[in-house]
Amino acid sequence: MIDKTGNLPYLPGIFPDYMAPVVRNGTDGRELVIARWGLPSPAFALQGKNADGGVTNIRNTASSHWRRWLGTDNRCLVPFTSFCEPNQADGSKINTWFAFDDTRPQAFFAGVWVPQWTSVRKVKEGESTNDLFAFLTTDPNTEVKSVHPKAMPVILSTDEELDIWLNAPWAEAQHLQRPMPDGSLTIVKTGPKKDDVNEDQIAEALPLQAGLF
Secondary structure (H helix, E strand, C coil): CEECCCCCCCCCCCCCCCEEEEEEEECCEEEEEEEEECECCCHHHHCCCCCCCCECEECCCCCHHHHCCCCHHHEEEEEECCEEEECCCCCCCCEEEEECCCCCCCEEEEEEEEEEEEEECCCCCCEEEEEEEEEEEECCCHHHHCCCCCCEECEECCHHHHHHHHHCCHHHHHHHCCCCCCCCCEEEEEECCCCCCCHHHHHHHHHHHHHHC
């Protein structure tokens, strides 16, 4: 994989409308690049607004707005070691962080990216042109449903799944939009906006993360 991010810093948290790493197909194979989180919003969602902060996730892949970007040219992988959902089940909105286990092995969200989109993301920022991304969501599995009953990210964890998402026709790739099996995730932290880990944990995770690329 070709790293085009430069000196990518450690990222204990990534937030909507900020830059984040994604993996996409390039002319010479897979490449790691930086893109801005939030795809262009549908026209109806922009009525009466002066800016488009972007859509962070995609659920309805049958929508004509999203279908144009579901081919292999626009699919990407969004790497993560943990992700959070606000606790909506009890109304507290406290962030609950999920991972495969306490070591936080790396996996990927099934992402979609759009190149060089020009829009006004923030009024004070004015017009800008960015590579944008978001990821698919689906029904939650048992663990996520306990705090977020509506949805969870579409997670890819095997080499076969990564290859299908990046290279297979949509008729095949669409079947990856499904919940993780019950029991496959665990809660690793609650409360903070970032899942910060110590340097020893980071060092232990690096070999595994590199292997998934």
